[in-house]
Amino acid sequence: MSDVTDPLAREIEGPSPRQMLKSRAASHKGLIFGMSVVAFLVLVALLAPVLAPHDPYAQSLMKRMVPPVFMGGTWEHPLGTDHLGRDYLSRLIYGARVSLMIGAIAALISGVIGTAMGVAAGYFGGKVDAVVTFLINVRLAMPVVLVALAVVAILGGSLTVVICVLGLLLWDRFAVVMRASTLQISRRDYIAAAQVIGASTPRILLSEIMPNVFNNLIVIVTLEMAHAILLEAALSFLGLGVQPPTPSWGLMVSEGKNMMLFEPWLVLIPGVVLFVLVLAINLMGDGLRDVTAPEGRS
Amino acid sequence: MLTFILKRLGLALLVAFTVSFISFSLLFLSGDPAAALAGETASGEDVEALRRLYGFDRPMLVQYGEWLFSAVRGDFGESYYFKLPVSNLIAERLQVTMILGVCGILFALLTAVPLGVAAAIRPNSLIDRFALFLSVAGQAMPSFWFGLILIVVFAIQLGWLPPSGADTWRHFIMPTIVLGYYAMPAIMRLTRAGMLDVLGSDFIRTARAKGAGETRVLFKHALRNAIIPVVSLAAVQMGFMLGGSIVVESVFALHGAGYLAWESIARNDLPTVQALILVFSMFYIVFTFLADVLNAWLDPRMRSA
Numbered sequence: 001m002s003d004v005t006d007p008l009a010r011e012i013e014g015p016s017p018r019q020m021l022k023s024r025a026a027s028h029k030g031l032i033f034g035m036s037v038v039a040f041l042v043l044v045a046l047l048a049p050v051l052a053p054h055d056p057y058a059q060s061l062m063k064r065m066v067p068p069v070f071m072g073g074t075w076e077h078p079l080g081t082d083h084l085g086r087d088y089l090s091r092l093i094y095g096a097r098v099s100l101m102i103g104a105i106a107a108l109i110s111g112v113i114g115t116a117m118g119v120a121a122g123y124f125g126g127k128v129d130a131v132v133t134f135l136i137n138v139r140l141a142m143p144v145v146l147v148a149l150a151v152v153a154i155l156g157g158s159l160t161v162v163i164c165v166l167g168l169l170l171w172d173r174f175a176v177v178m179r180a181s182t183l184q185i186s187r188r189d190y191i192a193a194a195q196v197i198g199a200s201t202p203r204i205l206l207s208e209i210m211p212n213v214f215n216n217l218i219v220i221v222t223l224e225m226a227h228a229i230l231l232e233a234a235l236s237f238l239g240l241g242v243q244p245p246t247p248s249w250g251l252m253v254s255e256g257k258n259m260m261l262f263e264p265w266l267v268l269i270p271g272v273v274l275f276v277l278v279l280a281i282n283l284m285g286d287g288l289r290d291v292t293a294p295e296g297r298s
Numbered sequence: 299m300l301t302f303i304l305k306r307l308g309l310a311l312l313v314a315f316t317v318s319f320i321s322f323s324l325l326f327l328s329g330d331p332a333a334a335l336a337g338e339t340a341s342g343e344d345v346e347a348l349r350r351l352y353g354f355d356r357p358m359l360v361q362y363g364e365w366l367f368s369a370v371r372g373d374f375g376e377s378y379y380f381k382l383p384v385s386n387l388i389a390e391r392l393q394v395t396m397i398l399g400v401c402g403i404l405f406a407l408l409t410a411v412p413l414g415v416a417a418a419i420r421p422n423s424l425i426d427r428f429a430l431f432l433s434v435a436g437q438a439m440p441s442f443w444f445g446l447i448l449i450v451v452f453a454i455q456l457g458w459l460p461p462s463g464a465d466t467w468r469h470f471i472m473p474t475i476v477l478g479y480y481a482m483p484a485i486m487r488l489t490r491a492g493m494l495d496v497l498g499s500d501f502i503r504t505a506r507a508k509g510a511g512e513t514r515v516l517f518k519h520a521l522r523n524a525i526i527p528v529v530s531l532a533a534v535q536m537g538f539m540l541g542g543s544i545v546v547e548s549v550f551a552l553h554g555a556g557y558l559a560w561e562s563i564a565r566n567d568l569p570t571v572q573a574l575i576l577v578f579s580m581f582y583i584v585f586t587f588l589a590d591v592l593n594a595w596l597d598p599r600m601r602s603a
Contacts, residue, residue, distance in 0.1 A: 137309070138316045140586075143541030143578040146559055147324070150571050153563045154327045230440055234545050237442045238560060253443055264450050271443035279438035286434075 024291045031287025037280035045096040052090035053078070056247050060085035065263055079269055082252070083259060088266075091247040092273055098248045099229045099277060102163050106228035107221050109167025114174020115217060119209060121175070122182025132175060139172045148231065149240045157243045162235060166228045177220050181213040215292040222285030226278045233274055249274045302594050310587045314580060318369065321575035322362050325568050365572075374573035379565045384573045387558065392577075394554030395543050398473055402543075403536045405478030406485055411528065414489025415521060418497060429490065433483035441542070445476045445549035462551035473550045477543060481535040488531055492524030526596045533589035537582030 015023070025031055044051060060081070067073040068080040068088070079088040121132035148165050155161045185191065186209070194204050233250030235241030242248040244255070249270040256266025349355050353364075368375065374384035417426040452472065453461035463469050496502060497520055505519045506512075544556035551557070555574060562570035 134309075134312070134316075137313045138320070141313055141317050141579045141582045142320065143544075143575065143582070145544050146541060146563075146571075146575055146578060147321075149544070149560070149563050150324055150575065151327060153566070154324070226438070230438075233440050234442055237440075238545065238548060240563065250440070250442075253440075253446065257446060260446060260450055261454055267443070267446050267450070271440060271447070274440050274443065275435075275438050278440075279434065282434065282438055 021291060025287075028287045028291055030283040031291060034280045034283030034285075034287055037276060038284055041096050041277055041280070042100060044093055045100050048093045048097055052087075052093045054087035054090045056086060056090040056094040057245055058086060065259065065266070067263070068265055068269070071265060080265065082255060082266060088252075088269065091252060092249070092270065095247040095249045095252065095270065095273075096277075098159070098242060098246060099232065099274070102159070102166065102232045102242075103225040103229040103281075105163045106166035106170060106232075107225040109164070110169070110171040110224060110228075111174050111217070111221055113168070114171030114220075115178050117171070118175040118178025118180075119182045119205060119213070121179045122184075123186050123205060123209060125183075125186075129179070132179065136172055136175050139169070142169075144169050144231065145234060148235055149238060152235060152240045157235075157241055159242055159246070162232055162241050166231055170224050170228055170231075173224060174217075174220050177216055178213060181216045182209055185209055185212045215288075219285050219289045219292075222281050222288065226281040226285070229274070229281070230278055299594065303591055306587055306590050310583050314583050317579040317583070318366055318576055319362065321572050321579065322365055323358075324575070325572060326358060369573070369576065374576075375569040377562070377567055377570045379562065379567040379570070384570050387570065388555060388573060388577060391553060391555045391558045394552055395540060395547070395556055398470065398477060398543055398546070398552065398554060399536060399540045401470055401474040402477035402539050403481060403532055405474050406481040406535065407528075407532055409478070410482045410486035411489050411525070414486040415493055415516070415524075417486075417490045418493030418524075419516070421494065426490075429486060433486050436479050436483040439479070441476050441480055442545050442549050444479065445472065445546060448472045448476065449550075469550070469552070473546050473552055476549070477539055477546045480542060481532075481539055484535065485528060485531060489524060489528050492527060493520060496520045496524045526593065529596070530589035530593045533585045533592065534582075537585035540581050541578045 054077075063077070063081050063085040064083055066077050066081040066085075069075060069078050071080070073080050077087050077089070079092065081087055082091065117132045117135065121129040148169060151165050152161055155165075191204065191208055194208050199208075232241055232248065233253070236248045236250030237254045239254065242251055244251060252270040253267050253274075256263070256270070260267050353361060365375070372385050374388070376382065377384050377387055380387055413425075413429040413432070417423075417429040420426060449461045449472065452459045459471055460466075460469050502515060502519055505515045510519070540556075543554065544559050546552070547554045547556035548560045555577070559571065559574045559578075561567075562574065
């Protein structure tokens with residue numbers, strides 16, 4: 001097998017697709033950066049009780065709005081304290097839990113809804129496709145922020161309500177992308193072959209279609225997770241999302257807003273962390289798309 | 299072309315109808331709108347009186363039919379809080395939102411299209427990287443936070459611009475930037491991708507071969523083709539932006555329709571909320587319909603879709 005001029009032999013001896021994927025991933029700066037930051041913040045969220053220097057809910061009237069270390073504060077409260085004297089770093093660390101949990105579960109719920117709709121539309125076509133396309137149009141016409149605010153106001157703001165509302169609203173991109181990818185895959189010969197040998201429809205959907213649209217699915221999951229995190233922050237900022245005293249980054253910005261004139265860091269810090277998390281998730285999603293579909297890279 | 303328009307119009311109407319039903323049903327999510335309206339301290343008799351006053355005791359479908367019939371004629375009932383006709387309230391407030399929306403989309407187009415073109419002319423150059431950075435940052439920036447930072451820097455520290463209100467054109471500068479930046483990344487990416495695509499095509503090579511100047515090739519031949527999808531994306535973004543203006547308007551205390559929505563939601567003013575959801579949806583539906591028609595008019599290949 002030393003005849004490297006034979007293209008088949010070269011293909012057999014060359015790196016496997018998995019190895020190529022790994023090497024592409026390792027050389028993609030955005031992906032590496034995004035994944036490291038997300039992994040770091042997930043760890044922070046998981047280890048919150050160990051890492052947080054103080055109780056995020058403990059108030060202290062004596063220590064209100066202590067400035068952070070870099071603005072003349074002490075290491076007792078590295079990022080200072082808020083208007084109720086709660087340690088800002090501890091609230092940020094617990095806030096990572098809120099953001100990541102809402103992002104992940106909302107993306108999961110909308111992912112299940114959107115994928116089911118999109119794959120069904122793409123595979124069955126015809127009337128199913130028409131109905132799904134119509135539902136996507138209806139969903140896109142509803143103003144997300146407005147509807148989410150209204151529903152949260154009616155049902156009362158809590159973590160569960162916010163997660164469910166976002167999960168039920170953000171399935172549109174899943175449906176659009178999964179429909180398109182399934183449509184493409186359904187025309188392949190191996191799908192026809194599976195149909196010919198008598199494979200059942202659930203089997204074709206689960207073991208022929210799903211594995212082949214999975215890469216696209218992962219990309220949308222990350223992008224929608226970022227979307228959900230931003231929306232939760234916006235809802236909480238407007239006072240109709242996660243309710244106090246839960247440490248949510250959007251809520252922290254909102255609480256700091258009144259002291260913005262004198263203590264701008266109260267607004268600056270949670271905003272920067274939110275920005276970095278969303279940026280990292282987006283870079284991870286973009287990177288995954290580049291790496292898994294190198295032919296579609298521009 | 300006519301069949302295409304009629305088909306799209308029918309679809310748009312059907313979507314509008316469905317959206318109207320959903321925005322009306324939202325009211326009933328709480329189970330009992332009368333109790334929600336009366337508040338927690340109200341007695342059973344008060345709730346009952348309210349229920350009869352607003353007709354909540356009738357079947358939901360009857361209420362919906364009545365509401366829709368009035369809504370089509372521009373009558374959305376009376377606001378619970380302001381005690382004024384909802385349509386007057388919205389018409390009054392919509393002006394500010396429209397100004398903001400138009401300024402926002404113009405800002406987005408005027409920054410995104412030149413940047414996208416410049417980035418496509420020299421891929422991987424400094425300007426391409428700058429454009430990419432701007433669009434990646436824009437997608438991750440929480441708009442309420444961006445607005446607050448602008449207020450801190452330009453209104454408080456430098457004192458150049460007023461922090462809130464809607465009295466003069468200077469009040470609209472920061473909200474325009476925040477809202478426009480929200481729509482910019484998508485428009486820029488599409489312009490860049492479209493230009494790259496067109497610049498690699500045969501007719502551009504032909505134009506260059508016959509000796510057309512580079513400016514002429516870029517603007518007369520390439521941009522005219524690349525801009526078609528951008529125009530329709532801008533129309534769709536405009537629909538999204540009007541819905542997204544609620545956050546921007548509340549940050550800058552611009553008393554537009556978005557601010558009205560926020561106030562009404564906080565005050566349980568259901569007729570106003572229902573009407574606003576419907577109005578914002580209608581804007582989106584009208585803009586996407588226009589985008590579809592425009593697309594089909596500019597590019598006949600789209601008409602079969």
